[in-house]
Amino acid sequence: MIRFILAIFAATLGLILIIPVLAGGLVFMIVASLVHTIAGWLEPPVLRWQQIYEFDAELGWKAKAHLDCHLLEDRDDIFHVVTDEHGWPGTMTIERSEVVVFGDSHAWGYGVDHKKAFSQLDPSVPLKAVAAPGYNLVQELLLLEQLAYQLKGKLVVWFVYIGNDLFDNLSPEMSGYRTPFVRQVNAEGKWEVVTRHLSPERWRASDASKLRKYYPILPALYSDTFLARRAYAACRVLIEKGAEVCRGVGADLVVMAIPSPLALNPVLMQQACKEKSFSSSIDVELPDRELAEICREQAVRFISLKQHMTPQHFKPFDDHWTEEGHRNVAHILGTLHREWKHRH
Amino acid sequence: MYLPIRPRRTHLQVFGVTMVLGTGLLAGMIAEQIAAGWFWQISAMGVILAGIVSMRPTVMSRAYEVWRSFAELYMRVARWTLKAVCFFILFVIVGRGGSTLPLGVQAGGIQWGERKSLSRDEFLLEFEGTAHSVPAGKWFSAYVQWAKRSGNTWVLMLVPFLVLLAYFDEDVQADIPQNIYTLF
Numbered sequence: 001m002i003r004f005i006l007a008i009f010a011a012t013l014g015l016i017l018i019i020p021v022l023a024g025g026l027v028f029m030i031v032a033s034l035v036h037t038i039a040g041w042l043e044p045p046v047l048r049w050q051q052i053y054e055f056d057a058e059l060g061w062k063a064k065a066h067l068d069c070h071l072l073e074d075r076d077d078i079f080h081v082v083t084d085e086h087g088w089p090g091t092m093t094i095e096r097s098e099v100v101v102f103g104d105s106h107a108w109g110y111g112v113d114h115k116k117a118f119s120q121l122d123p124s125v126p127l128k129a130v131a132a133p134g135y136n137l138v139q140e141l142l143l144l145e146q147l148a149y150q151l152k153g154k155l156v157v158w159f160v161y162i163g164n165d166l167f168d169n170l171s172p173e174m175s176g177y178r179t180p181f182v183r184q185v186n187a188e189g190k191w192e193v194v195t196r197h198l199s200p201e202r203w204r205a206s207d208a209s210k211l212r213k214y215y216p217i218l219p220a221l222y223s224d225t226f227l228a229r230r231a232y233a234a235c236r237v238l239i240e241k242g243a244e245v246c247r248g249v250g251a252d253l254v255v256m257a258i259p260s261p262l263a264l265n266p267v268l269m270q271q272a273c274k275e276k277s278f279s280s281s282i283d284v285e286l287p288d289r290e291l292a293e294i295c296r297e298q299a300v301r302f303i304s305l306k307q308h309m310t311p312q313h314f315k316p317f318d319d320h321w322t323e324e325g326h327r328n329v330a331h332i333l334g335t336l337h338r339e340w341k342h343r344h
Numbered sequence: 345m346y347l348p349i350r351p352r353r354t355h356l357q358v359f360g361v362t363m364v365l366g367t368g369l370l371a372g373m374i375a376e377q378i379a380a381g382w383f384w385q386i387s388a389m390g391v392i393l394a395g396i397v398s399m400r401p402t403v404m405s406r407a408y409e410v411w412r413s414f415a416e417l418y419m420r421v422a423r424w425t426l427k428a429v430c431f432f433i434l435f436v437i438v439g440r441g442g443s444t445l446p447l448g449v450q451a452g453g454i455q456w457g458e459r460k461s462l463s464r465d466e467f468l469l470e471f472e473g474t475a476h477s478v479p480a481g482k483w484f485s486a487y488v489q490w491a492k493r494s495g496n497t498w499v500l501m502l503v504p505f506l507v508l509l510a511y512f513d514e515d516v517q518a519d520i521p522q523n524i525y526t527l528f
Binding site for chain 2: 034075
C-alpha cells in the first residue's frame with residue numbers, strides 16, 4: 001500500500017515534470033496529425049497491385065479488364081489506372097492503332113497517372129500498349145503470337161527492359177508467380193518455351209519464390225559470365241521468333257532496349273559489384289551491343305534508350321519512369337512513328 | 345506523430361499548406377502588433393503562397409525533410425526524458441517503500457537461502473508471461489491482473505508513462521528496399 005501511495009506521488013511529480021517536454025512537441029504532433037488526417041481525406045480509395053491482377057492460363061497473369069482506379073505504390077505515390085476490356089492499358093484498340101507497343105510495367109505505364117503515360121501523351125500517334133507489369137519477353141512473345149493477325153501493316157515496338165527481362169526469361173517463376181520461360185532442351189542449343197507449369201498456385205519448387213532483388217544479378221549480365229551467355233542466347237531466340245511473327249503478318253518490328261537505372265550511373269554499378277564481391281569487369285554497353293547484334297541479324301531496327309535517358313527519367317526508389325521519362329519516351333515514339341509513316 | 349519517410353504528393357501538399365498558412369497567420373499576428381492593418385495583408389499573402397505550394401508541392405520537399413528530422417530529434421529527447429523520469433524519480437521514490445523480494449540479510453548474517461526445486465507443473469507457471477501470450481487489445485486488463493496478483497499495484501502508475509513511451513516510440517515505418525522490381 002505504501003508503495004502504491006508513493007507511486008501516485010512519484011507519477012504525479014513525473015507527469016508535471018514532463019509537461020514542458022510535451023508542450024514543446026505540440027507543434028510536431030499537430031502538424032503530423034493534420035498531414036495524416038487531411039491527406040487521408042484528400043486521397044482517393046486505393047488498391048494494391050495484388051488486387052488488380054488475375055490468373056491467365058497462357059500468360060501467367062494479366063491485369064483485370066475495365067479498371068478505372070487508383071493504385072498505391074508504397075515506394076512512391078498513388079496513380080490512376082485505366083485498362084480496356086483485355087486488361088491492357090488505355091482505351092485505344094489495336095484495330096485503330098498504328099503503333100503497338102509490347103512490354104512490361106514500363107509499357108503498362110506503372111507509376112504515373114494514366115493520362116501521363118507515354119501511350120496517352122501524343123494524340124497524333126495512334127498507339128496501343130499491350131503489356132502488364134512483371135511480364136518477361138517470353139510472355140510478350142506469346143502475346144505477339146496471339147495478336148499476330150491484328151498487327152498486320154502496323155509498327156510493332158518491343159520493349160526489352162535490361163533491368164529484369166534478361167533474367168526473367170530464364171526463370172519459371174517471378175517472386176512466387178509462375179511465368180512462361182525458355183530453356184535449352186538438348187546439347188544442340190535448341191530452346192523451347194515452357195508454359196505447362198502455369199497455374200494460379202504459388203511457386204514453391206525453389207527458394208527463389210521470395211521477393212527477387214535484381215541489382216545483385218545485374219553485374220553478371222553486364223559482363224562475360226555463364227548467366228550472361230545464357231540470357232543473351234535466350235534473347236536471340238525470342239527476338240528471332242518475334243521478328244518471324246512480324247514478318248509473317250507484314251508488321252515492322254522495332255526492338256527498344258530500356259536501360260536499368262543502374263547502368264546510367266557508373267558509381268552505383270561499381271557499388272553493386274563491390275557489394276556482391278563481383279570481380280569480373282563490367283561493360284555497361286554489353287546488353288545494348290548484344291541486342292543490337294541480334295536485331296541486325298534479323299534486320300530488325302534496334303533503339304537503345306540508354307542514349308536518350310538520364311537518371312532523372314527514372315524514379316528514385318524504383319525502376320519505373322517518371323512523368324518526364326514518359327514524355328521523353330513519347331517523344332521518341334512520336335519521331336519513330338513519323339519516320340515510319342514517311343517510309344510508307 | 346511521425347510524418348511518412350517517403351511522402352506522397354498529398355502529404356507534401358498538406359504539409360506545405362499547413363506550414364505556409366500557419367507561418368502566415370503567426371507573422372500576421374506579430375505584424376499586427378507592430379502596425380495595425382498588416383494582419384490581413386500578410387494572411388492574404390500566406391493564402392496565395394499556400395495556393396502555389398498546393399500546386400507545386402515538391403517545392404516543400406526539403407522543408408519537409410528538415411521538419412521531419414527536427415521531429416525525430418524531439419521524439420528522441422522526449423523518450424529520453426520519459427525514461428529518465430521513470431528511472432530517476434518514479435523508481436527511486438517507490439523504492440523507498442521497500443520490496444517484496446527477500447533482499448535483506450538472512451538469519452545468521454548470510455544471504456544464502458535454501459531453494460526447493462519446482463514441481464513439473466510449476467515450471468510452466470514460471471514462464472507464464474510467454475506461455476500464455478495476451479491478445480494485443482487486452483494487454484491492459486492482463487497488466488492490471490498481474491499487478492494485483494503479484495502485489496505490485498504500484499506499477500499501474502507506470503501506465504501513463506508507458507502510453508507516452510509508445511506514442512514517442514522509434515519510427516518503425518517499413519523502409520521498403522530500393523532498387524528492386526517488386527511487382528511480383
